[in-house]
Amino acid sequence: MGHVLTPPVLAMVAPDALTGGAPIVVLAPHPDDESLGCGALLAHAFAQDGAQVICMTDGSASHPGSRDFPPARLAAVRRQELLCAVARLGGASKDVTWLGHPDGWLGAQDQGAIVASIAEICRARGARHLFAPAPQDHHEDHRSTARIAGRVAAKVPGVTVFSYPLWSRWDDPDLMSRILCHGPLALDPGPWRDAKRAAIDAHATQLGRVVRDDPTGFTMSAEFVDAFVEAPEIYWRAPV
Numbered sequence: 585m586g587h588v589l590t591p592p593v594l595a596m597v598a599p600d601a602l603t604g605g606a607p608i609v610v611l612a613p614h615p616d617d618e619s620l621g622c623g624a625l626l627a628h629a630f631a632q633d634g635a636q637v638i639c640m641t642d643g644s645a646s647h648p649g650s651r652d653f654p655p656a657r658l659a660a661v662r663r664q665e666l667l668c669a670v671a672r673l674g675g676a677s678k679d680v681t682w683l684g685h686p687d688g689w690l691g692a693q694d695q696g697a698i699v700a701s702i703a704e705i706c707r708a709r710g711a712r713h714l715f716a717p718a719p720q721d722h723h724e725d726h727r728s729t730a731r732i733a734g735r736v737a738a739k740v741p742g743v744t745v746f747s748y749p750l751w752s753r754w755d756d757p758d759l760m761s762r763i764l765c766h767g768p769l770a771l772d773p774g775p776w777r778d779a780k781r782a783a784i785d786a787h788a789t790q791l792g793r794v795v796r797d798d799p800t801g802f803t804m805s806a807e808f809v810d811a812f813v814e815a816p817e818i819y820w821r822a823p824v
């Protein structure tokens with residue numbers, strides 16, 4: 585069984601300590617990662633200095649056995665779900681960049697071009713902090729996104745990368761002991777909890793409410809959703 589634990593040794597911080605008083609850029613490997621991992625932080629950022637969500641892949645591989653929702657159709661639906669999720673967090677369509685690379689094949693794409701495009705967005709938004717999935721996550725799209733974030737920071741002076749855990753937080757009981765050396769910080773979802781839950785709920789394809797002809801497709805359980813909504817979000821400065 586999965587888990588989302590926050591030991592008392594983690595320091596709770598105010599959201600401004602994570603935004604740096606400037607717009608933030610959040611890299612989501614797939615549509616829904618932004619809401620699960622950073623929903624509370626994004627809700628705060630949209631209400632203050634702003635944020636840009638960059639979705640790396642099209643999310644089309646979540647239900648590979650579906651005939652009703654072949655990859656192109658599923659990708660189109662998931663793109664709309666992402667826009668709805670960001671709206672529920674207080675953002676707008678202009679705050680979303682859809683890169684649309686094939687789900688599951690991010691490591692095979694032209695990463696130099698991806699790095700350049702994200703670097704330009706960081707410069708244009710005046711971002712100081714860039715958020716990317718933790719390299720401890722086991723999904724290769726997450727790991728590739730973490731590596732891309734590091735390359736972006738090397739190209740844009742003044743940008744700091746923060747890691748946020750997703751799958752590793754759910755399925756690795758030793759994660760907390762592994763990351764203590766990085767000085768992880770915790771953000772209480774508190775006043776943004778309802779917005780975060782609503783944003784996750786916008787990803788209906790991932791909640792078993794849309795695709796009916798692929799019982800083996802990915803579905804977030806209620807336990808999984810509750811864990812990420814109720815627990816503090818965790819971030820740490822990625823090692824340089």
